[in-house]
Amino acid sequence: MTAEPGDAEIRWQRPSHLLLRARRIQTALVTVPAALAGGIVAGTAGSAALGLGIGLGLVVVGLLCERFFARRVAAWGYAERRDDLMVKRGVMVRRQSVIPYGRMQFIDVTAGPVERSLGLATVRMHTAAAASDARIPGLDKADAAKLRDQLASLGESQAAGL
Amino acid sequence: MTAPPPHPVPPAPPVPPADMAAWHRLHPLSPLIRTGRHLVALGILVLLLIFANHSGNNDDFISDIVVVGIVLIAGVISWLVTRWQVADGVLRIETGLIRRQSLRFPLSQVQAIDVVQTGLARVFGLAELRLRMAGADSSGGRLACLPLADAERLREQLLAMGHAAARPAGAAGPASAPAPPRPERVLFRVQSERLAGAIILSRPGAYAGTAIAVVILVIALTGKPGIIVPFLVFGFGIVTSVWRQFNTEFGTVVAEAPDGLRLRSGLVQTAAETIRPGRVQAVRLVEPLLWRAFGWCRLEVDVAGPRQRRENRSEGQRLRALIPVGSRADADRMLGELLTAPPRPTHPAPAGARVKTLLSYHFLAWAGDDRYVVASRGRICRKTTWVPLEKVQSIRWVQGPWQRRLGLATIRLDVAGRRVTASIQDRGVAEANELLGELPDLARAARSRGLVS
Numbered sequence: 205m206t207a208e209p210g211d212a213e214i215r216w217q218r219p220s221h222l223l224l225r226a227r228r229i230q231t232a233l234v235t236v237p238a239a240l241a242g243g244i245v246a247g248t249a250g251s252a253a254l255g256l257g258i259g260l261g262l263v264v265v266g267l268l269c270e271r272f273f274a275r276r277v278a279a280w281g282y283a284e285r286r287d288d289l290m291v292k293r294g295v296m297v298r299r300q301s302v303i304p305y306g307r308m309q310f311i312d313v314t315a316g317p318v319e320r321s322l323g324l325a326t327v328r329m330h331t332a333a334a335a336s337d338a339r340i341p342g343l344d345k346a347d348a349a350k351l352r353d354q355l356a357s358l359g360e361s362q363a364a365g366l
Numbered sequence: 367m368t369a370p371p372p373h374p375v376p377p378a379p380p381v382p383p384a385d386m387a388a389w390h391r392l393h394p395l396s397p398l399i400r401t402g403r404h405l406v407a408l409g410i411l412v413l414l415l416i417f418a419n420h421s422g423n424n425d426d427f428i429s430d431i432v433v434v435g436i437v438l439i440a441g442v443i444s445w446l447v448t449r450w451q452v453a454d455g456v457l458r459i460e461t462g463l464i465r466r467q468s469l470r471f472p473l474s475q476v477q478a479i480d481v482v483q484t485g486l487a488r489v490f491g492l493a494e495l496r497l498r499m500a501g502a503d504s505s506g507g508r509l510a511c512l513p514l515a516d517a518e519r520l521r522e523q524l525l526a527m528g529h530a531a532a533r534p535a536g537a538a539g540p541a542s543a544p545a546p547p548r549p550e551r552v553l554f555r556v557q558s559e560r561l562a563g564a565i566i567l568s569r570p571g572a573y574a575g576t577a578i579a580v581v582i583l584v585i586a587l588t589g590k591p592g593i594i595v596p597f598l599v600f601g602f603g604i605v606t607s608v609w610r611q612f613n614t615e616f617g618t619v620v621a622e623a624p625d626g627l628r629l630r631s632g633l634v635q636t637a638a639e640t641i642r643p644g645r646v647q648a649v650r651l652v653e654p655l656l657w658r659a660f661g662w663c664r665l666e667v668d669v670a671g672p673r674q675r676r677e678n679r680s681e682g683q684r685l686r687a688l689i690p691v692g693s694r695a696d697a698d699r700m701l702g703e704l705l706t707a708p709p710r711p712t713h714p715a716p717a718g719a720r721v722k723t724l725l726s727y728h729f730l731a732w733a734g735d736d737r738y739v740v741a742s743r744g745r746i747c748r749k750t751t752w753v754p755l756e757k758v759q760s761i762r763w764v765q766g767p768w769q770r771r772l773g774l775a776t777i778r779l780d781v782a783g784r785r786v787t788a789s790i791q792d793r794g795v796a797e798a799n800e801l802l803g804e805l806p807d808l809a810r811a812a813r814s815r816g817l818v819s
Contacts, residue, residue, distance in 0.1 A: 288806050298770070300763040302806045306813065307759045332782035336760030 214290065216281035222322045223280075223342025227273040229318050235266025282340050287362070289329065289355065291338045301338045306362035307331045311355050313348050327351055386452040386523070396511045397441025399487045406486075450509060455527055457497070459507055471497050471507045473528035478640050478669075479521045483514070485634040493517040497524075525625055525640075550621035550628060554700055556690050558616065560662070564691035565611055567656040574604045615690035620700065627703070629688065641686070645669050647757050648786040649704055650685060651697055651750040658748075665689040665697045667704065668786045685786070701752070708752050709733040711742040718772050719792035732790040736808055739779055741790045753788040755805070755812040757781050763802045765795075777801050 239262035247255020275295045283290045292300040308329050315325040319341075325348035328339040343351065448461040457471040480496045487493060493514045497507035512520065565571045577600070585591050594601075616633035626642035648668040657663060666685035688704075689696055701708055711731035720727045725745045732741040734755075742750040758779050765775040775798035777790040790801065 287810055296767050298763075298765045300802065302761040302763075302802065304760075304806065304810060304813075331759040331780070333759035333780035333787075335778070335780040335787050336762065338760070 214283045214285070216283050216292070219277065219280050219340065219342035220324060220344050220347075222324055222344075224274060224277045226318050226322050226324055226342060227277060228270055229322075231266055231270050231273060233318070235263060235269070239263045239266070277342070280341065284354075289338065291340060301336060303329055303331060303336060303338050304362070305355065305358040308355060308359040311352050311359075313352050315345070325349075327355075329355065389449045389451045391449055392445060392509065393492055393511050393513060394445065395490050395492060397438065397445045399484065399490065399492060399511050400444075401437050401441045452524070452527070455530075457507060457524065459509070469507060471499065473524055475499055476524070476528050477645065478642070479524060480637060480639040481514075481517050481521055482638070483632070483636045487511055488634075488636065495521060529625075550623050552619060552621045553627070553703060554618070554620040554689055554692060554696055556615065556618040556631075556692065560691055561612065561615060563660075564657060564662055564664075565608060567660075568611075568654060570604065570608045570611060574608050577601055577604055615687060618687070618690050620688055622703070627688070629686070631690075639686075641667060641669055641688075643704060646704055646754070647781040648754075648788065649701065649708075649752040650786065651701070651748075651752075653748040653750075655746040657691070661693055662691050663689070663694055663697050664691055665700055668781065705738060705752060705754070707735075708738055709735050709740050711740050711750060715792050716774070716794045716797075718794065719774055722768055722772055722774065723792055726791075730791050732793075734805075734808075737812060739788055739790070739805070741788045743789060743791050751786060751788040753779050753781055753786075755809045756816040758805075758809045761802065761805050761809070763798060765798075775799070777805070779805070 239259045242262050243255045243259025245255075246258045272295070276293070279293055279295050279298070281292045287306075288302050288304040290300060290302050292298070309332055310330050312328050312330075313325050314328065319325060323345050324342050325345050326339055326341040327343055327348050328337070330337075340351070443463055444461070447463045447466075448459070450457065450459045452458075452473075455473050457473060459467075459469040459471075461467050461469070476497050476499060478498045480498065482494045482496055483492070484494070491514050492511035494508060494510035495512060495517050496509075499507075509517075509520075511517075566575065581594050581597075581601070584593060613633045613635065614637075615631055617636075618629070618631040621628045621630075623640065626640045626645075628638065628640055630636065630638045646667050646669060650666045650668070652664040652666065653662075665688050667688055668685050688700055692700075710733060712733045713731055715723065715727060715730035719730065723730060726743060729742050729744045729748045732739065734740065736755070738752050738754055739758075740750060740752045742748055759782055760780045762778040762780070763775055764778060769775060769792065773795050774792045775795050776792060777798050779788045779790075781787070790798075793801070
């Protein structure tokens with residue numbers, strides 16, 4: 205982790221450790237049926253060995269994805285500063301966004317079925333610019349609601365016109 | 367038209383003239399013009415049908431007449447039930463026979479008012495008034511159609527009332543005194559020959575030229591002109607796109623008016639709109655390869671609020687060209703008009719970036735002061751984007767794997783809308799980090815300054 209901007213003075217907060225579990229469940233939910241279906245189709249159409257090979261191959265792909273997601277989850281971070289919110293993410297392409305509180309148009313909190321089962325939620329910030337997408341996945345539900353209210357009130361007090 | 371009001375002497379005080387508070391109808395010819403496009407299409411269809419079967423199959427003809435009749439009657443009914451009124455600083459439009467709609471447009475919220483004339487409307491001297499609100503959906507108010515003079519005057523009055531309503535009550539002193547309409551100072555006028563040349567040398571022009579060359583080549587080689595018939599559709603598409611560009615940008619005139627820059631353009635369909643300097647989100651200077659040989663360039667602005675997307679989608683995504691084609695001197699003058707003392711992109715990218723950006727390195731540069739950031743990029747077409755720090759919505763720091771190896775990073779500044787991002791590309795990591803630290807503070811300072819003034 206070389207040369208991340210302003211690492212020294214920023215106190216990064218991290219998503220919940222349950223996020224990794226959520227990502228693992230999501231990967232498994234895709235990988236296992238895909239491997240089963242691929243294996244069975246190839247096994248009945250071709251030979252049993254081919255079916256086994258394809259099934260195992262898909263499982264390996266799923267495991268690689270899991271490694272990748274683990275690194276991605278580890279890269280997420282956000283920091284509430286005095287006037288703006290910073291979000292960093294990404295492994296291959298690293299990104300950091302700075303979003304002034306006054307520029308936030310609205311904030312939504314979403315939770316998919318897997319996230320919900322683990323009590324997680326994603327907070328998403330929207331500005332008037334379509335390009336500035338900042339989201340923080342895998343926050344504890346209570347934390348997410350708190351963050352949303354906090355951002356909303358900060359946004360209100362610092363709101364600026366277009 | 368309900369008795370066109372006599373020309374009001376001393377023009378346009380912000381108090382609504384008594385006659386505006388009454389309910390008005392649109393011009394009786396409006397249905398004809400609103401359905402004009404369909405009418406023309408139908409007319410062509412009818413002619414084609416008549417020519418297609420020389421015997422004159424009467425059934426088809428009659429059915430077409432019936433369709434035209436229904437469209438016209440629907441238009442007339444819509445005209446009959448539509449009326450508008452200005453009262454208490456609000457423009458109200460009531461319309462609809464079965465699904466009755468009452469639209470309210472508070473004038474203090476109006477971003478801009480455009481006067482648009484379609485081809486048919488020009489024949490009858492009518493014009494359409496479009497109100498642009500700040501909201502995200504483009505269905506602003508439309509008053510179609512009014513006589514041109516009335517439309518212009520109504521526009522002035524509505525804008526004046528909007529200003530008066532927007533200003534706090536205490537400040538309605540000398541500032542709100544009815545300013546006599548100053549003669550507009552023309553800042554730029556596009557040269558028609560140059561516009562035609564520029565379009566030929568631009569990308570759609572190049573497509574058209576290639577297509578024509580291919581057609582000639584194919585005919586010369588095969589000797590059978592009939593072979594190109596299946597491809598006529600593509601040819602038609604190219605021609606219409608070139609024509610559309612010429613049509614919208616022909617005769618562009620930019621003038622300085624009390625409420626901002628007045629922009630008028632169009633050959634068949636003319637449009638007039640006002641750009642308030644405070645609403646400019648970004649300015650972009652585009653210099654394609656072939657144009658540079660002539661010292662030409664294009665200056666575009668990005669303005670808050672939706673562009674009308676009724677005409678077509680691609681139009682909505684393009685920026686408004688203040689200078690469709692002009693010399694660098696024109697562009698510099700206009701730039702000075704839009705921004706105060708804009709910086710020039712003077713810091714070239716670090717030498718380390720040369721490996722990654724072999725084809726675009728020569729155009730990568732940026733500069734910034736406490737008000738603006740300017741960044742240029744591009745391979746063969748140089749695009750220089752100015753963004754007022756006051757308008758920046760978010761700042762992003764991005765580093766791809768290739769950039770990480772070279773020790774580079776890119777800073778992007780986003781402004782409202784989905785079209786423009788100023789991208790300070792491929793800077794050294796230390797510089798980019800420093801920028802990410804500084805720019806938010808500079809932007810905040812610029813914002814608070816903007817709030818005060």
